[in-house]
Amino acid sequence: xxxxxQQVVSGLATGGIYGSVALALxxxxxxxxxxxxxxxxxxxxxxYLAWTLLNAGVPYWWAFFGTLVISFVGGVLIERVVIxxxxxxxxxxxVIVCIGLLVILNSVAGWIYSYIQKPFPSPFPPRPIMxxxxxxGAHDLGAIGVTLVVLAFLYAFFRFTTLGLAMRAAxxxxxxxxxxxxxxxxxxxIGWGLAAMVGAVAGMxxxxxxxxxxxxxxxxxxxxxxxxxxxxxxxPGGAVVGGLIVGVIENLVGTxxxxxxxxLKLTVALAMILIVLVFKPSGLFxxxxxxxx
Amino acid sequence: MVLLEARGLEAxxxxxxxxxxxxxxxxxxxxxxxxxxNGAGKTTTLRAVCGMVRTAGEIRFAGQRINGRATEDLVRLxxxxxxxxxxxxxxLTVEENLRLGAYARGGGRxxxxxxxxxxxxxxxxxxxxxxxxxxxxxxxxxxLAVARALMLRPRLLxxxxxxxxxxxxxxxxIFRIVRTINRDERVSVLLVEQNASVALGLAQHAYLMETGxxxxxxxxxxxxxxxxxxxxxxxx
Ligand SMILES: Nc1ncnc2c1ncn2[C@@H]1O[C@H](COP(=O)(O)OP(=O)(O)OP(=O)(O)O)[C@@H](O)[C@H]1O
Ligand SMILES: [Mg+2]
Numbered sequence: 001x002x003x004x005x006q007q008v009v010s011g012l013a014t015g016g017i018y019g020s021v022a023l024a025l026x027x028x029x030x031x032x033x034x035x036x037x038x039x040x041x042x043x044x045x046x047x048y049l050a051w052t053l054l055n056a057g058v059p060y061w062w063a064f065f066g067t068l069v070i071s072f073v074g075g076v077l078i079e080r081v082v083i084x085x086x087x088x089x090x091x092x093x094x095v096i097v098c099i100g101l102l103v104i105l106n107s108v109a110g111w112i113y114s115y116i117q118k119p120f121p122s123p124f125p126p127r128p129i130m131x132x133x134x135x136x137g138a139h140d141l142g143a144i145g146v147t148l149v150v151l152a153f154l155y156a157f158f159r160f161t162t163l164g165l166a167m168r169a170a171x172x173x174x175x176x177x178x179x180x181x182x183x184x185x186x187x188x189x190i191g192w193g194l195a196a197m198v199g200a201v202a203g204m205x206x207x208x209x210x211x212x213x214x215x216x217x218x219x220x221x222x223x224x225x226x227x228x229x230x231x232x233x234x235x236p237g238g239a240v241v242g243g244l245i246v247g248v249i250e251n252l253v254g255t256x257x258x259x260x261x262x263x264l265k266l267t268v269a270l271a272m273i274l275i276v277l278v279f280k281p282s283g284l285f286x287x288x289x290x291x292x293x
Numbered sequence: 294m295v296l297l298e299a300r301g302l303e304a305x306x307x308x309x310x311x312x313x314x315x316x317x318x319x320x321x322x323x324x325x326x327x328x329x330x331n332g333a334g335k336t337t338t339l340r341a342v343c344g345m346v347r348t349a350g351e352i353r354f355a356g357q358r359i360n361g362r363a364t365e366d367l368v369r370l371x372x373x374x375x376x377x378x379x380x381x382x383x384x385l386t387v388e389e390n391l392r393l394g395a396y397a398r399g400g401g402r403x404x405x406x407x408x409x410x411x412x413x414x415x416x417x418x419x420x421x422x423x424x425x426x427x428x429x430x431x432x433x434x435x436x437l438a439v440a441r442a443l444m445l446r447p448r449l450l451x452x453x454x455x456x457x458x459x460x461x462x463x464x465x466x467i468f469r470i471v472r473t474i475n476r477d478e479r480v481s482v483l484l485v486e487q488n489a490s491v492a493l494g495l496a497q498h499a500y501l502m503e504t505g506x507x508x509x510x511x512x513x514x515x516x517x518x519x520x521x522x523x524x525x526x527x528x529x
Contacts, residue, residue, distance in 0.1 A: 162396065169382050169393050176380035179343065180441070181368035181397025 013140035015247020016147030020202040021224035022239035024195035031171035037098040040217030041105035043199030046071040075196025079189040109214040120207035143205040226269040232286020296321040301350035304341045324482040326492040329502035335485040373447030375438035383427025394444030411440040456488045
């Protein structure tokens with residue numbers, strides 16, 4: 001039973017990370033109908049920036065927030081410079097641009113930092129934490145906490161601020177938004193910035209677990225797709241819940257179904273994507289897809 | 294004084310030209326109407342004023358030339374537009390829809406005052422303020438569109454067929470409010486309509502469009518007496 005609880009909690013920790021990346025995907029998808037395949041690599045790059053700051057002796061939380069700011073600016077710039085010129089092109093063009101971005105970020109990171117794995121510190125104490133009779137990893141609990149804080153922040157931003165409202169409006173109805181004076185292009189860019197920030201948090205929280213290397217996010221992106229598909233690509237909250245479910249299932253299956261073990265875990269994610277797409281294509285919380293014409 | 298003036302205004306979608314050099318003017322503080330059958334180019338004219346289509350010719354607003362400016366900037370000059378199709382943010386609440394109308398003015402306490410003001414004009418919106426815009430009926434969404442444009446505190450209000458698909462009683466209600474806004478708040482109005490009898494009753498000046506051209510214009514009272522207009526649009 002203890003093992004069960006431990007696995008659930010560490011599943012929630014990684015699930016929160018999948019959920020965050022899924023949320024970043026959904027935020028951009030809702031605003032622009034673009035699935036940002038480079039989301040994982042953007043997060044990886046942010047994590048390397050954090051690593052650089054930490055290596056330069058910057059204290060952890062300063063490096064953490066510094067990375068968030070840089071990632072936000074980087075996300076905005078990527079949208080303005082790379083995505084904007086192809087904004088109105090067919091969706092396939094945008095997908096190819098995103099994949100190009102993925103490859104570029106990956107190779108630039110490899111070129112600057114090499115492909116050798118690097119340890120990445122956790123801000124949480126290495127000592128495990130006892131809750132009742134069960135022992136939990138401090139980083140697992142901390143990562144869950146950080147994820148919750150990020151989600152609460154985003155929720156409050158979109159729900160209660162005028163800018164958040166304008167961003168939701170721009171995603172839904174660009175024409176009406178312009179008639180309200182909203183600069184739709186900038187709203188999309190800010191959306192990319194926020195998504196990059198959320199991705200950066202996910203990267204910094206997962207790096208202590210999987211170690212830092214340029215391909216660190218590849219597997220996580222698959223899980224994030226599974227999460228977003230499960231929760232519904234049209235539902236930000238669903239993406240997060242989807243992430244938690246995927247994280248927990250992944251961990252339990254890896255622990256209790258012995259022929260799967262760690263090697264085949266990724267297959268579980270793909271199987272989940274397939275099952276959802278076949279039986280409930282809009283996901284658990286999504287609205288049925290309505291295509292723009 | 295003339296608030297809005299177009300000279301030789303042309304507009305096109307892609308390669309297709311749909312406005313072939315029209316002239317019209319809206320007096321400050323007045324109500325002007327543009328009438329015309331389906332496809333005459335009325336909506337396109339309003340879109341041209343708002344920078345939503347490619348134009349040639351000249352449009353002046355309060356003395357400045359505004360052709361080629363971005364829609365977002367024209368809104369900041371005080372041009373409010375209740376567009377064809379109503380432009381509701383269907384997943385946002387009624388109140389959020391209204392708040393967005395005031396977006397260009399920046400936030401602050403005045404937004405709360407203006408919410409009260411438009412709820413005063415449209416009490417049914419107040420009852421439904423927490424409801425998603427998409428769940429309103431067609432007529433209610435039309436009121437929402439007008440109310441959203443009013444949240445801007447516009448100098449010029451563009452109304453695109455506010456009577457479309459509405460019960461006669463609701464039409465009368467909306468037009469009564471438009472008249473009140475015009476009189477009490479000195480908002481100038483450019484009203485596009487197919488419902489000629491109502492529009493000519495409200496406006497001081499009228500234009501009649503046909504396939505992208507202005508074919509007749511004059512004081513509304515005069516157009517109402519015109520035989521051709523009576524036969525084609527008023528039906529008596
Ligand atoms: N987005 C568009 N793309 C191409 N052509 C368009 C577009 N919108 C309108 N048109 C064409 O422009 C012409 C004028 O259309 P417009 O919408 O201005 O007419 P209208 O007078 O508003 O008609 P209605 O009373 O039916 O609303 C029509 O021939 C129409 O087919
Ligand atoms: Mg029209």
